Amino acid sequence: MQYIGYGSLGERAAAEIRAAIVRGELEPGAAIKDAELAAKLGLSRTPVREALAKLADEGLVESKPHSYTRVTALTAQPVRDALVVVQAMHSLAARLAAPETTSDDLAAMRAANEAFTEALDANDAVAALAADDQFHAVAVRRCGNSAIEATIDRFTPVVRRVEHQRFSSPAARHSVVQHQRIIEACEQLDGQWAARLVDENWSTLLEEL
Structure with missing residues (x-):
């Protein structure tokens, strides 16, 4: 399915981050910092964190509390x-x-x-x-x-x-x-x-x- 026509800021952030992962702009294993992504997307950290949680459910992002958030390996x-x-x-x-x-x-x-x-x-x-x-x-x-x-x-x-x-x-x-x-x-x-x-x-x- 296509990931367009998103409504909330969290959906917008998820769509843009997902696209960057699919295109390889965010490579497998790349570290993700929510503050940097928020600045790049022109959003606050809250919708970016919501987006990363969604992408984790989808299997594109993995994280360990207080340790790391990164793009999952393409295994x-x-x-x-x-x-x-x-x-x-x-x-x-x-x-x-x-x-x-x-x-x-x-x-x-x-x-x-x-x-x-x-x-x-x-x-x-x-x-x-x-x-x-x-x-x-x-x-x-x-x-x-x-x-x-x-x-x-x-x-x-x-x-x-x-x-x-x-x-x-x-x-x-x-x-x-x-x-x-x-x-x-x-x-x-x-x-x-x-x-x-x-x-x-x-x-x-x-x-x-």
């Missing part, structure tokens, strides 16, 4: 654990959504894949990640299952850095074709086929681990 097993859950939820969403796909859904998926392609052409991993979110969000919305959406929102942050790495490499080009095949499956209203293709699409992230 394979925690990311793999989260990835298999996210992968399964997106696959399930596709299976449920495909038989109900509308012409507007297909148009939205095609537009998202075009934006994804353009972002890859421009070597813009951030834009590619946003476009990929838009593509997969169509099925998540159409399936109408709030538990699927909540689970995806809960575990996606852990895999964000791996997604960014993937979309920074030429190998990401393969996803354009995979997206096209997913669109074809949805156009045929074939839930099983769509689910299988979505599962294959997300499995490519394992190559980054």
Whole structure:
């Protein structure tokens, strides 16, 4: 899911810090000082502390009271654990959504894949990640299952850095074709086929681990 449209100052701080971690501006293991972040973001320390607590729940930040706060290491097993859950939820969403796909859904998926392609052409991993979110969000919305959406929102942050790495490499080009095949499956209203293709699409992230 996309982390935009935030409301509170804490949500704003979490969104900006999360983006910095995903882009690698805050590297794995980097120490985080709330006072410095607050000054950089133009906020007080309170919303920054709220943001860091949220990011700790998401697995992007770790802390020890009166000792340290730092970006978590990008270790394979925690990311793999989260990835298999996210992968399964997106696959399930596709299976449920495909038989109900509308012409507007297909148009939205095609537009998202075009934006994804353009972002890859421009070597813009951030834009590619946003476009990929838009593509997969169509099925998540159409399936109408709030538990699927909540689970995806809960575990996606852990895999964000791996997604960014993937979309920074030429190998990401393969996803354009995979997206096209997913669109074809949805156009045929074939839930099983769509689910299988979505599962294959997300499995490519394992190559980054």
